[in-house]
Amino acid sequence: MTRNPSRAGAVLAFAFALLAPAAARGQEDGSRISEATQACLFCHENLHPGLVADWRLSRHARTTMAEALAVDEPARRVSTPGVPEELRDVVVGCAECHTHAPDTHPDTVEHGEARVHPVVTPRDCALCHPREVDEYGQNLMAHAYENLLGNDLFSDLADRINGVESWTDGALAPRTPHAATTDDSCLACHGTDVQVVRRETRDTGLGEMEFPVLTGWPNVGVGRVNPDGSRGSCSACHTRHEFSIAMARKPYTCAQCHKGPDVPAFKVWEVSKHGNIYAARGEGWDFEAVPWRPGRHFSAPTCATCHISRLVNDWDMTLAERTHRMNDRLDTRLFGLPYAHPHPKDPRTSTIRNRAGMPLPTELTGEPVATALIGADERAARRNAMQAVCLSCHSRSWIGGHFDRLDHSIATTNESTRTATAILLDAWRQGVATGPANGGSPFDETLERMWVDHWLMYANSTRFASAMMGADYGVFADGRYALAANLRRMQTLVRLDGGRR
Amino acid sequence: MTRNPSRAGAVLAFAFALLAPAAARGQEDGSRISEATQACLFCHENLHPGLVADWRLSRHARTTMAEALAVDEPARRVSTPGVPEELRDVVVGCAECHTHAPDTHPDTVEHGEARVHPVVTPRDCALCHPREVDEYGQNLMAHAYENLLGNDLFSDLADRINGVESWTDGALAPRTPHAATTDDSCLACHGTDVQVVRRETRDTGLGEMEFPVLTGWPNVGVGRVNPDGSRGSCSACHTRHEFSIAMARKPYTCAQCHKGPDVPAFKVWEVSKHGNIYAARGEGWDFEAVPWRPGRHFSAPTCATCHISRLVNDWDMTLAERTHRMNDRLDTRLFGLPYAHPHPKDPRTSTIRNRAGMPLPTELTGEPVATALIGADERAARRNAMQAVCLSCHSRSWIGGHFDRLDHSIATTNESTRTATAILLDAWRQGVATGPANGGSPFDETLERMWVDHWLMYANSTRFASAMMGADYGVFADGRYALAANLRRMQTLVRLDGGRR
């Protein structure tokens, strides 16, 4: 038994490459692969067979930019008007992305005859997909790192979650979390701060080579701060190295970050009629087609259908425009904050302040900070854009009743959070808990955590259930049942704790 | 970018219809589509392409009743002996259902040249499927609306969940829930009360048209109260507009309402050997076949296999009869009530009273209200009917051992609920909590909610795990681990709260 086959593999890679089976290397027409990419493949196909195999499955591996540009709307998949001449007639391979504009990438290293950067960023992708990158940059998700850690309040919550407290003299003592914990926790989805710390030389079996040492690596979070200063990671959804549109359109991609109790979108959708139809009948649907036609290519929406994809009918009339600004069809921000509220105008939310000076888009009473949020017209336009998708399969009466119920659910869950907040404020006033006014964190006591559960879990879950008709998540599965019980538990704790004092 | 494409679409629909691609309209032989349905399709195929595409995929769209009636048992899919002459030679399209017996449907409106009702009900379906509709009407689910809201106790629980309490003078004050909340919460699965409030005229882009305004709409709950007085919604399981038997037989359909912590049937099955086989190998199974043959069409049961479907062996011997009375193979009602108990005789359960006068099928000690529940012979017959399904793949020893364990689990979980109830009764007696005898709701204090968790979540979960061999749901996932911990928590709260008083 070979305990360390990988090293042996690396050492032998060069030799074996010469003997590589034609079948494994000849899937694409080699003449369309650039020489630079062929040089990459020569070693890496042996070192990382799975990685290269994924790329060989991709549309990138079998399409030149000339071909991509020759496709007319609405079927075109690239948004650039053109690319440099040297990229026109080669497929999009390793070198086309990993050696693009090397001087703009602080992680660039000399690697064989190439100057390679490991961290491919949205700026690289923008060479062919500039519109998508631009839209994505206007997205809340693109700024998920700063929106979390640049917000004093949320940053405090993150620290209270990630810092491992000690038990010292009969009391819990807070500790600042290590960066590795936060990278592994919140920033796994929000995106890490990837910076080049230094370069190091490693013996690779193919000789000594230089590699960058990066903070926050690996990571494919949606708001990743890249070494080149750009934000986000396209491969968060368009998974390396197939970059498949089909995969991005399937719900599992979103579920990576939108399945937990704080944002149970996937789970809610899964038990909705839409999720049911997808699970039972989705096998034969066409997830590759551009443009995407309801009824013809699929029978029920996934996340992408309602939020992102361009939909057209059989007469090529546009039902919904493609957008990578994910809230273009969303009038209300349902989750992540104490109260649901109109979407912020600017995707950089950490600068918002309410009247009390807190970095929140609502007051603690739920009243929106109107100046920072979209107004009635924009809200109506966004809702209308969403309902245009619904109309593919539903009547106006059905849609109207559904959205009325959603609005009602937003109002009542906000009301429930208002009650929970009132209990907390009373407890702070009475000294049963220690709030900011008395120098305490709002997140480090049991009662305070119950309050966070209230809005971050239960109210969110209930609203998602209303938005997507995933019934149980609005009742017993962290829904209204939990909201009602949590108010009682908060009252009980205040009573017990108050009695003690 | 067109922000409001749907309206433009509606306006242009008529014009475009004339140019409709043959491919989109010619999937079925138009000559078998009734003229009335063709009139529907003329506009609606453009207005709601996904809706119509679903129907085009359906067996309804490609089968006339004459053809359906020509099929001999056991392969026949309709249970009527015959239908009116004018329906014999057309496929089952829009008009055949939505304009059937218009005078019996209070939601009927004049719509073009037709009298259309939007809410198709089981009575419409009974034209071709009378036996299924009849059986379904004898089903607990068909009466899920009244069984919940017509029961004072359960209705109080629903109100305590759905009513958003306020924090007034340092205490939680109850509020009656809005109908929209209950519709969106409990009634999403149980079914809403759909009534015609009024009619309204809307400008549709194809001119002014009249539409009914309905309460509780949209909804596809299993016990929906329809405008025509009928109960239930066949499309709860046979999803509009494909009405696929395959989809109804797949477990995701049941999971829409049977996945939450109160009834984790799907999740339990999913981690059972049966669920594992389905997930790993089910791709090639035949979910369309009637009759359904174990071993030939599938290798492991879904929900429908054990509870509903007609199963025959290769010699056409019936292993299990088809039934839409879902508890025909169930001797014990495992969930939803404080104690597991023999199934009620009558599916309308809100009239049951125990000796204490409570609307429950057991005493608070767990003793069944025998007069209202099926007796030993019927229980044996039902268990036998279920075991006949098991025998398709399992020996009698295996089955015997399995059911012994289930019976034991029913007994011990009931015992655990008895202990939880004893704690609650003691607390009520001692004034640590306020029970009905002192004018309190049994559902509005933390201790009372713990008691509800005990039976509605943990005892149910444990029994489901025993019934379907989904191990973890009987231990750590809301199973015996939770049951044991919850008793401790109840004791702790009584002690803390008692000490305070």
Added chain:
Amino acid sequence: MTRNPSRAGAVLAFAFALLAPAAARGQEDGSRISEATQACLFCHENLHPGLVADWRLSRHARTTMAEALAVDEPARRVSTPGVPEELRDVVVGCAECHTHAPDTHPDTVEHGEARVHPVVTPRDCALCHPREVDEYGQNLMAHAYENLLGNDLFSDLADRINGVESWTDGALAPRTPHAATTDDSCLACHGTDVQVVRRETRDTGLGEMEFPVLTGWPNVGVGRVNPDGSRGSCSACHTRHEFSIAMARKPYTCAQCHKGPDVPAFKVWEVSKHGNIYAARGEGWDFEAVPWRPGRHFSAPTCATCHISRLVNDWDMTLAERTHRMNDRLDTRLFGLPYAHPHPKDPRTSTIRNRAGMPLPTELTGEPVATALIGADERAARRNAMQAVCLSCHSRSWIGGHFDRLDHSIATTNESTRTATAILLDAWRQGVATGPANGGSPFDETLERMWVDHWLMYANSTRFASAMMGADYGVFADGRYALAANLRRMQTLVRLDGGRR
């Protein structure tokens, strides 16, 4: 309607067998099925059509041992050098397993002309697969029964979970669980103790027959104690009667026992990039191929890929050896115990004692019991074996960063458990709870249960999330959010309860 069709079926089976459709019986070349197996099939194909159909789908049903032995490495699927002559030229049918070495099986009964044992054990499988059975026997899972019930501490926890307490004189009184409860609970996964109690004669419809009456039956737990003294059940993963390698390689098989909150491995993987790729793109992958080639046969790993399967590249170089000792590629045991620690040397763990004399592989401070655990060299070798799998698709920088983060997560979750343990020890010292030093169980009070939740649920979940990049399980879904909140809750309870005393 036939309420009892199964009995009628049994009575008629003999008659119908004579008329059996050729199609149902002729899928395999009958001449290669042994006469003994043909005798089994003659009745059982009618009695249990699903069971036999599964076998007919199997590789066993269409392969003779001569054929299996003729396959060269690395494609060979059997590990024996040879089998008895009479087994060489028949396929592996009912009789080949169920009548093998009857005298070694206490559950053997006379059955028609055969001596049949219902409980097929790893010893039977070892006739053709001796290496796999040997490796599996060195596996923690093979000893899961004794490792649980032979360990006083864990056995006490099991009893506290499974014994249904009564409410007697205002206090909870413990009760010893019934064996049937423990069989249905912990032992569903760990494996039951299957012993022959007696034999009984039953009227089968084909005449009176003798059957063994077994304890703990049915069961397919991984550490099942079999009547022949062997340990385990190969069909826990290689589900009867298809025994498919594809099914064992799919993640649902592992999920049967590794999905609950105590070991959410499946759920974590499911939201990882790996799980996402599998869900979105796995349909066309080849799960039957031996050997298994990354990139060619699949694009992302399932459980088996990383932990069990033999992986080779296109030049037949071995990337990872096949192993049925599941921790061969695992340096650290992440779950099930208060602290993560190096894997034990011996899979029989109930004999380990820490300095305090407790049957644990660490002290209560987390310090490992070094003598019982693997050392640094073995740990490095195992980690290297795992990383060789990672290298199929990832660079060394990526892998290095990932494992650094995992190590950090192991350290911080252990630290959090150390804090929880300090709170508990303080509570025991102060008499707020009653610990072992004062004659109490460490598992029968609310505070103690919180402590168990800490390591058995939240710390485990966080570590799994780090190990497989399933982000939310490291934060809001029973991750660091729960760890931090639980410490607070423990402190609150100690304060409230301490104040009361």
